[in-house]
Amino acid sequence: MKPLLYVDGYNIIGAWPRAAQENWPLDECRDRLIHLLQDYAGYTGQEVWVVFDGYKADRTVRSVDERAGLTIVYTRHGETADHFIERQCQQLPKYREARVASSDGVEQTIILGRGATRMSARELWRELNAERSSGRDRHQMPSAQQRTALSAALSKEQFEALDRLRRQK
Numbered sequence: 001m002k003p004l005l006y007v008d009g010y011n012i013i014g015a016w017p018r019a020a021q022e023n024w025p026l027d028e029c030r031d032r033l034i035h036l037l038q039d040y041a042g043y044t045g046q047e048v049w050v051v052f053d054g055y056k057a058d059r060t061v062r063s064v065d066e067r068a069g070l071t072i073v074y075t076r077h078g079e080t081a082d083h084f085i086e087r088q089c090q091q092l093p094k095y096r097e098a099r100v101a102s103s104d105g106v107e108q109t110i111i112l113g114r115g116a117t118r119m120s121a122r123e124l125w126r127e128l129n130a131e132r133s134s135g136r137d138r139h140q141m142p143s144a145q146q147r148t149a150l151s152a153a154l155s156k157e158q159f160e161a162l163d164r165l166r167r168q169k
Helices: 009-014 017-022 025-042 081-091 105-113 121-138 156-167
Strands: 004-008 047-052 065-066 070-072 098-101 115-120
Touching: 004 009, 009 025, 009 081, 017 025, 025 070, 025 105, 047 065, 047 081, 065 115, 065 156, 081 098, 081 105, 105 115, 105 121, 115 121
Parallel strands: 004 047, 004 098, 047 070, 098 115
Antiparallel strands: 065 070
16 A cells, blocks of 8 residues: 655645745645645655645535546635544554644644654655655666667667668658
């Protein structure tokens, strides 16, 4: 079973130095965070949930959207991301490895009591950046020295057929 990571979306956005420096609007911050978490889920193989508060919104129902290895939750009016994450952690089986990314001190204490481990927003940003760098390194194209010549990968007959086609032009 994949490790599970719950992310308190607005809490993490609030601790995002680049978003504050560049003064991104909230919807752009959400979109960028979602994209980064999709990459992270792909690089690490974890199941990642990002939860955004709908506490003050007019939304009467919770919405859940799944995109490329990431589950995105917008809570309903009157429900905080903290409460949603706490309930999810409470319902997890004891053997399920789960972490919660939030810098909310009360939230961290509650989820520890429910069997999950915690990580601060700063720790998550560090981990996201490290995984993104190492993931890019793992997925880069091999250098010219590491690539094999096409002729080495083809049988003699295939190479001769391609060579004939090349010479016809």
